[in-house]
Amino acid sequence: MLDVTPLTEGWTLRHDGAALxxxxxxxxxxxxxxxGVIPDPFLGLAEAEVAWVGRRDWTYETTLNAAAREHEQTDLVFDGLDTVAEIRVDGQLLGRARNMHRSHRFDVTGLEGPLAVRFLSAYTEAEAVRERLGERPNAYPEPFQYLRKMACSFGWDWGPTLVTAGIWKPVRLERWSTARIARVRPLVTVEDGRADGRARGHVELYVDVERTRVEAELSVTARVGGVRASATIDGTSGLVRLQVPDVALWWPRGYGEQPLYEVELELHGEVGPLDTWRxxxxxxxxxLDRSADAHGSGFTLVVNGERLFARGVNWIPDDVFPSRITRERYRTRLTQAAEAGVDLVRVWGGGIYESEDFYDACDELGLLVWQDFPFACAAYPEEQPLRGEVEAEARENVVRLMPHPSLVLWNGNNENLWGFRDWGxxxxxxxxxxxxxxxxGVLPRVVAESDPTRPYTAGSPWSGSWDHHPNDPAHGTHHSWDVWNRLDYAAYRSEVPRFVAEFGWQAPPAYATLRRALPGERLAPDSPGMLHHQKADDGNGKLERGLAHHFALPEGGFSEGDFDRWHYLTQVNQARAVATGIEYWRSHWPVCAGTIVWQLNDCWPVTSWAAIDGDGREKPLYHELKRLxxxxxxxxxVRDQRLTVAAVNQSADPWSSSLTLRRMSVEGGVVAETTSELAAGARAVARTPVPKELEPAGPKEFLVADADGLRALYFPVPDREVPYPRxxxxxxxxxxxxxxxxxxxxxDLLLQADRLAPAASTDRGLVTLLPGEQVTMAVRGWETRGDAAAAAARAALYCVEPTR
Incomplete structure (x- = not known):
């Protein structure tokens, strides 16, 4: 059998002649x-102090003993090298690597001595390729598109510029004889789905092997769901087919269960088993239903015959140093997503092909995954040496991720088709x-040849062809960024895209996160550390202009003394902005078939669009997503100039309830009230016009809708015009x-629990209370006892104040 020896111990890093x-x-x-050679680049202004690291070459060293023992061949296998590397044993060149997204395998049979992996600066390689192939435009002033590396390590409008190098994935020795399994490509399909959620399953395992003995007879045996099948290996490949007569279907969360089946494939030689794959x-x-209709052309995911409104979030690498992301951290972050009602996670194209740990968690949690190929916001050269690397990485990663039922869509790039047409x-x-x-060309061909069970789309946004503008909201996927960059969030209601793959609003991270990241700084919206941890172009200006549409701002703008208020209001505005979009677009199902919020997570402490900040703390937006x-x-x-109640029902059961509408004054009195019946079919939206006598008249009134414990509020004017009571x-x-x-x-009452203690958290976000109403918020990580605790809690509570 194949023998595996991890190489995780005994490595050193050469730094200025010293071995660390x-x-x-x-x-x-x-x-x-x-x-202790560099400061933590996440703290203060230290990011700039460590910029030199990405400009240097580095060498990792250990000692290799690849004696064959009882095996015929020994391979040195790197699952990931970041990025441009030269690998030598005892001074002998084994090979070179130039792609972070690929694995690399070298025959080291009988070799021993010093093993050195020398990394060339990513800047050196990128600049050399740019010089050879010519300048190409991109959205950021760094040369990330000239090599196959995680683009956002060069910085983004939410991320630091920390250009990494290193052995970022596991490395090992594999010793084997006669043959080994080189690749297994599983095609999993179903037919005859039944109402009870079961079906007939088909599994086709396309097996490639590598041999040391060409003449050896080989066979493979596979097992799944109690079914066993075998096949012979003809040369270096074989095919095993299994039919499983009664399987339980895997469903997205909220639609059913997530049963998973173990597949085991064993390679046999003349003398017994040689290798296994599980x-x-x-x-x-x-x-993916992209058919044309009266509204344009759609973009609707259909799983097991069920049409879905995708409730999504965009995912960026959870750490700018992805080797630090553990299996437990993936599980924590993705569980947070599931608990917020998310059913789709888009892995964004400026990051990486995510790990098995990520996909395992999504499989178990019922989170659908849309995986971008790693291209983002740039014109990418198609000449060598890049073209061959692109095809090789695509083939490897498509096959690697194929077993995961959570993976439902391959996407060619992020915003590059749009950029070509609109960005000059x-x-x-x-x-x-x-x-x-x-x-x-290349990517759809790779997907069609390797993974025909999943749909592919050329990009996001993309209208399906050059017959329409790439970001046409009536066709395919749409990115809505004019609203954040130029308009008020009320403008989300100006159009109904078929699928909103990106939209969002910024807010700073939690207070405790800022305190940790900016030690000793007197916090102000424009203090040095706050500005350094704001990477968006004119980000603070957009935050303030966004507030000005709704709130009366201090004369001359926010200052150090107003920081707490600024911090609270920007978080309120973020939650309200996203709510405005999702509520409007969900109310237009099935014309709009999904929203993917930019973004779920952060890779460091920063003011950004994230719902969960760089320290893992949940912003008010996160809790708002639970409702949305x-x-x-x-x-x-407001629909056809009439105020309308929309009851969005994405459950499998009809929704019947009593609906109460109250026209109220801001002083708390009920001006008018009515009760009626609400009825929305399964997976449907019911819309009911509000009677004219219930519509609020002027800034002193608002409308409250209640049904089944759910509430909707409508204020006819911005907060700055509402005469709120103290x-x-x-x-x-x-x-x-x-x-x-x-x-x-x-x-919009908010308990900022992290102001009570850095480890404290609560289960609630923003909540609006009418006179006499009460809310109880669970608090973890803080001792809630006595008068002092009540006073501290009051100090950590914020709400919208009347305009001065």
Missing amino acids: PAAVPGCVHTDLLAA RRIGFRSVE WEGRLAGDSWGEGYYL YADRLLTLQ PRFDVTVAPGEVTVTAHTLVR
Whole structure:
């Protein structure tokens, strides 16, 4: 049998002639940080102090003993090298690597002595390729498109510029004889799906082997779901087919269960077993309905025949040093997504092909995954040496991720088709290659040949062909960024895209995160550390202009003394902005078939669009997503110049309930009230016009809709025009909870638990209370006892204040 020896111990990193301990997997930055050579680049302004690291060459060293023992061949296998590397044993060149997204295998049979992996600076390689192939436009001033490396390590509008190098994935020795399994490509399909959620499953395992003995007779045996089948290997390949007569279907979360089946494949030679391959699979079908209709052309995911409104989030690498992301950290972050009602995660194209740990968690949690190929916001050359690397990485990763039922869509790139048409690239390129051949040629061919069970789309946004603008909201996927960059979030209601793959609004991270990241700094919106941890172009200006549409701002703008208020209001605005978009677009199902919020997570502490900040703390937006992405959503919308109640029902059961509408004054009185019946079919939206006498008249009134414990509010004017009363409420504490009882209207009450203790958290975000109403918030990580605790809790509570 194949013998595997991990090579994780005994590595050193050469630094200015000295040998520092090195962690493998890891990277140069984390090794230097552990040795105390560099400061933590996440703190203060230290990012700039470590920029030199990405400009240097580095060498990792250990001792290799690849004696064959009882085996005929020994391979040195790197699952990931970041990025441009030269590998030598005892001074003998084994080979070179130039792609972070690929694995590399070298025959080291009988070799021993010093093993050195020398990394060339990514800048050196990228600049050399740029010099050879010519300048190409991109959205950022770094040369990330000239090599196959995680683009956002060169910085982004939410990320630091920390250009990494290192052995970022596991490395090992594999010893084997006669033959080994080189690749298994599993095609999993279903037919005859039944109402009870079961079906007939088919598994085809396409097996490639590598041999040391050409003449040896080989066979493979596979098992899944109690079914066993065998086949012979003809040369270097074979095919095993299994039919599983009664399988349980794998469903997205909220639609059913997530049963997983173990597949085991064993390679046999004349003298017994030689190698094994094991994975978990799920049985389900997936289609992408892009058919034309009266509204344009759609983009609707269909799983097991069920049409879905995708409740999505965009995912970026959870750490700018991805080797630090553990299996437990993936599980934590993705569980947070599932608990917020998310059912689709888009792995964004400026990052990486995510790990088995990521996909395992998605398989188990029922999270659909849309995986971008790693191309983002740039014109990518299609000449060598890049073209061969692109095809090789695509083939390897498509096959690697195929077993996972959570993977439902391959996407060619992020915003590059749009960029070519709208960002002035076409003229600057003057006919030079820019990536179109990848997105409309190489990648769809690789997917069709390797993984025909899944749909492919050329890019996001993409209208399906050049017959329409790439970002046409009526066709395919749409990215809505004019709203954040130029307009008020109310403009989300100006159009109904078929599928909104990116949109979002910024807010700073939690207060405790800022305190950790900016030690000793007197916080102000424009203090040095705050500005350094704001990477978006004019980000603070957009935040302030976004506030000005809704709130009365201090004369002359926010200052140090107003920081707490600025921090609270920007977080309110983020949650309200995203809510405005999702409520409107969900109310237009099935014309709009999905929203993917930019973004779920952060890779360091920063002001960004994330719902969960760089320290893992949940912003108010995260809690708002729980309401917005629940199976049932109640919302008030203006439709055809009439105020309308929209009852969005994404559950499998009809929704019948009593609906109460109250026209109220801001002082708390009920001006008018009515009760009626609400009825929305399964997976449907019911819309009911609000009676004219219930519509609020002027800034002193608002409308409240209640049904089945859900609530929707409608204020006809911005907050700055609402004559809110001075908020009055009582606060009481009990073990593990804080209770607030309102005596007036209290708009967007928020308990910032991390102000009580850095480790404290709560289960609630923004909540609006009417006079006499009460809310109890669970609090973890803080002792909630006594008068002092009640006073501290009151100090950590924020709400919208009346305009001065």
